[in-house]
Amino acid sequence: FRALSPGCHLYPFNVTIRTDKRGTCRGTQLVYACVGYCESSAFPSRYSVLLASNFTRNITSASRCCTISKDAKIKVRLHCPRGRHHDMEILTARACRCNMCHRSRY
Amino acid sequence: SVLNLKRFIGCAVREFSFLARKPGCSGLHITTDACWGRCETWEKPVLDPPFIESHQRVCTYNETRLETVQLPNCSADMEPSYTYPVALRCDCGVCLTSTTECITSV
16 A cells, blocks of 8 residues: 555545355456555643543654545446456545544554 | 654653642652654454454563653652653554553544
């Protein structure tokens, strides 16, 4: 994943789906992720934060993360033996935005 | 050389000013080293629940030293010392709630 400019951008990649380990039915579809570089900073915590955390959290981190702001389902056609096929839906990103980080707390 | 902050990618030590204050004392303006930057974050659709995989790293302190100052004009019952972290090294990393107040803004 590389998109070396600030901001949060659509990034294309291929997804390959197989119905089982032997790949009886399979299909490939181009979908989009969101990849980017959003601003974040860390600085000394205010006294109220120090008090509330019993002086353990002396750093405050204020961040935004590159997230999918709009998604959509798209159809993937899986090709099976004997010319049969099977359709399924998967998610793709449609728009991206520097927004709240959710999973950075752990 | 002058760093172009609009184009900057990565996580670096940056000057930061704040007002150190606690109840019972006057405030003291402090200029110190903190962290600022843009770290790589992404969200991509995946086939299995929860259907979105994310990678969230924020620019935060990697190595610190503690600095203690004396706040002016404290009342007799208030201890005048105020301790805050100084960034020696900053890095993209997870926001650790054990040491950090993790806040996120839209």
